[in-house]
Amino acid sequence: MKNPSPALLPFLEQIRMTAETFRKNGSQPTFANAREGLSTLTRTFVTKPCPVAAVMDALIPGPKWEVPVRIYHPDPEQTLPLLLFIHGGGHMAGSIHVYDGIARRLARTSGHITISVEYRRAPECPYPVGFTDVIHAARGLFPLLEKLKIAHTGRLSAAGDSGGGALCASLSHRASHEPEIRLHRQVLIYPSLDYTLSFPSVSENGKGFFLEKEKILWYFANYFQQGENRKEASPLFMNAEAPFPETLVVTAGFCPLRDEGAAYAKQLREQGMIVRHHDFSDMIHAFLNLEDLVPDACQSFYAMTANFLNR
Structure with a gap:
């Protein structure tokens, strides 16, 4: 069996030791330490400056809640396409601040005006609140840009x-x-495309590779608080109908979610959609948040994404 990149092994050992200490002192997972952990991780390993010509914060109106967004414009003198970016964090952690470095890199490498969405998170705001915020952001994006007098091509893509x-x-x-x-x-x-966690990689990679099965189950328990049908909420089990965006699925070989990503790509292809799938076979989940450890993989990802969005 292939091993993770040697660059990741000291990090994985440190994570193992930290988790062991966490358990021994009787600590329990909370949304607060989940958010702190992802923030600290990203701040520690995404450190190289990535200047973007213009960055501004704004609000997109919704029926009951204004959705905060951060707009990254790599070249205000040019009329560019748009990229809606939806950060990760298990529906509980992450924010536009935590993902600032990643959003900057997406904007700069892709040449897209990138709009990062601050959707509400569980457990305070469980399913489907965060998704509702994302929908409102997508609906209200063009009126916002018109109000701000930001010229664009009208072509909108999304990433998450x-x-x-x-x-x-x-x-x-x-x-x-x-x-x-x-x-x-x-x-x-x-x-994360299968909230039922029905694929082998969930167990195969579910311990010892940073994102663990136990933590995923905990995330989902906080996200789905009213006994919702998790299969119906899973994109993997949704039918793709035209018009459907061309899709790039990126997986990591030692990620518990690897198999569902591959299955989703295969399913889209069988349904007649245009899809590409690339597996970073020696990477783990969240490797973009570990850029200083695996710069080559991250550079490859950003170049691949820029090529896909612009070809």
Whole structure:
């Protein structure tokens, strides 16, 4: 069996030791330490500056809640396409602040005006609140840009990692039935697509590779609080209908979500959609948040994504 990249092995050992200490002192997982953990991790390993010409915060109106977004414009003198970015974090962690470095890299490498969405998170705001915020952001994006006098080509794509990948894929399926939302392409980065966790990689990679099965189950228990049908909520079990965006699915060989990402790509292809799938076979979940450890893999991802969005 192939091993993870040697660059990741000291990190994985440190995570194992930290988790053991956490258990021994009687600590329990909370949404607070989940958020702190992802923030600290990303701040520690995504450190190289990535200047973007213009960055601004704004609000997109919704029926009951204004959705905060951060807009990254790589070249305000140019009329560029748009990328809606939906951050990960198991529907509980992550934020536009935590993912600032990643959003900057997406904007700069892809040449897209990138709009990062601050959707509400569980457990305070369980399913489907976060998805509702993403829908409102997609619906209200064009009026916001018009109000801000930001010129663009009108072409909108979307991207999301992990839990944000679930929201991104769900948005693509919803957009097939909403004429006001038209997605050109979508990029799903080690996405969570099967809330039933029915594939072998969940157990195969579910311990010792950073994201563990036990933690995923905990995330989902906090996200689905009213006994919702998790299969119906899973993008993997949704039918893809035209118009459906061209899709790039990125998986990691030692990620528990690997198999569902591959299965989703296969399913889209069988349903007649245009899809590409690339597996980073020696990577783990959330490797973009570990850029300083695996810079070559991250650079390869950003170049691949830019090529996919712009070809």
